[in-house]
Amino acid sequence: MGAESLDDEDTPALTTGQAAEFLGVRPAFLRSLDAGRMVRPERSAGGHRRWTRRQLAHAWRIRELFDEGLTLTAAAMIVSLQDEVALVTRERDQAHDELERARRELARARRDLAAVRGEQTAHPAPSVRAHRVCGPEVPTTALRPPLPTPPPQRNSRT
Template sequence: MTADNPLNRLDDDDYPAYTMGRAAEILGTSPAFLRALGEARLITPLRSEGGHRRYSRYQLKLAARARELVDQGTSVEAACRIIILEDQLEEAQRINEELRRRAPEPHTRTDA
């Protein structure tokens, strides 16, 4: 397979492989729910050449988390804010861990 082969994108979590209808079906929700997540700026679907919304697996993961929160009684707007903050926290923790791994070992003083 060459680098530009579409099959190489099957494992790409950011590849917009799902139509709105299929995404809604996978999540067990409605296209209106996905549009609401877009309006709340949680996910921004890519558009196909024909102008149709396309969603990635990563976006479906975020939408599934939003659905969990909404099903528990959280408003769509609040659910989206919570997920954005969770995502930011996860990224900050990842960066901190990476910086800790790269940091030199602390020197201990051995004054006699």
């Protein structure tokens, strides 16, 4: 483990004694968190607990609630729920930001489409069919088939 890994919140660097001293608690407190599966430290090759900074922050939050009179289980549950709420809030905020970006993009595309449609109305393009068959000068009405002529009417008197 290099010195740069000490900056990582998830590096299991502290023994139970060091972690307890850092938090100002007895090692038994940390062991009870592990035994209750509230905070699960990694184990060294020799089987000793190794705590990360993230786990110590979690343990600290539990300790604060425990000191206010909650049981360890209740304190751990509250901290866990607070973390879930924070995660859902972040996800909601990200989704809201993505939705706003999509709405702006859609509005921009609609404006672009309206501008293109406006140009087509102002300067109608010649009919492709008229252009291919007769050239661009021939109006499209010249391409309509002639109306059928009605058959001559027979005079019933003749």
